[in-house]
Amino acid sequence: MKGKCLCGSVSVETESVNEVGLCHCSMCRKWSSGPLHAIHTKQGIKFDGVEQITRFQSSDWAERGFCSKCGTHLFYYLIPASEYVLSAGLFPEENFTLASEIFVDEKPEYYELNPNSHKMTAQEVFEQYAPKE
Template sequence: MKGQGKCLCGLVQLEVEYASNELAACHCSMCRNWSGGPMLAIDCADSVKISGEANVVRYRSSDWAERGFCGKCGTHLFYFLVPNNQYHLPVGLLMSGADFKLTHQIFIDEKPEYYDFENETQNMTGAEVFAYFESGE
């Protein structure tokens, strides 16, 4: 499946291809601090094509990840997992008719009590997420 998106001011445009229609919700404190809530993201692997790259600011938020945003309007563009060369895009950024489905939640142990999703999902704690990526799966 292919999708496209752009920032609020239109200086940055993205073309992506995603392997599935499955979404993840990340409840980690950094995602919530960055966006004001959980990040609902789709895995785009390394298929992201960015037009207007000169306007993208990459912030190295940890030893393993960068967060990208438009330097003019501040739109959140991606979470980039450096060791895997893997982009995760906020699903709301994408203009698509895809039938997205929330299938898993990560850092479930950091999710605040004031919200819940009704979907039945696979849930992983922060420790389980790190163990999964360290195993190379």
């Protein structure tokens, strides 16, 4: 899959995926005024225009990346796992299926969840990604 930001200064290439997940946490909603539409890839991600990427460490465990020219949200980077979660909006030509929703306990009342998606609360997400002892 190939995608780019609104102004075209940053482009990204990654393996093809067909599923998108939503994050309803308060930080994602503040960042984008709605849930983050997230693409998880397991293979290499190649960015062009990296000099235009600004990173903001939004928590102890994550950074958010955006284009410094147009402000397009590019990724959420999970620091402990060294994993990029890409914004689905970068790939407007793709036909994604909504597969999962996380932080459903933080979702505001003014929009509905997909009844067929896999759902996890904040506690369930933190338990899944907690370091194994």
